[in-house]
Amino acid sequence: MIKVGDKIPSMTLKRIGPSGMEEISTDALFEGKVVLFAVPGAFTPTCSMKHLPGFIESADAFAAKGVDRVVCLAVNDPFVMKAWSDHNKAEGKVEMLPDGNADFTKALGLELDASGFGLGTRSQRFALYAEDGVVKDLEVEKPGAFEVSSAEFMLARI
Secondary structure (H helix, E strand, C coil): CCCCCCECCCCEEEEEECCEEEEEEHHHHCCCEEEEEEECCCCCHHHHHHHHHHHHHCHHHHHHCCCCEEEEEECCCHHHHHHHHHHHCCCCCCEEEECCCCHHHHHHCCEEECHHHCCCEEECCEEEEEECCEEEEEEECCCCCCCCCCHHHHHHHC
16 A cells, blocks of 8 residues: 555546546646545545535635645546536536546555445545655545545645
């Protein structure tokens, strides 16, 4: 599992941008000060009712602390992440990062076997803060919990 002091793995992911499908490198995504939070899945209960909304509501507070971008990671396809962003009016506040094959999540060592729930491989619920691609803080939730990866908790850590 990635830890404080480690560099974010370099890879390229796909997402929906203004002109359609586009590639984004993690090297470019993690330039500057970045908060990344990961959810088990778009449109799932805790993720949709608490996790994403907390970061959307706190976007200005993160910016005031010098954070360049807030990113939401989920093992979902780009179309689902775009629909979830649109549904929650996240554009301009939280960038959605789809990880359809869980490649990035696995590179971080933070995958979750949710096949018992019919969800396959997903991401654990976590949040991290990185500066220029180096992890400065990492908070991984205990199974079923939602505490240390919340927007409020991360704001207090920066």
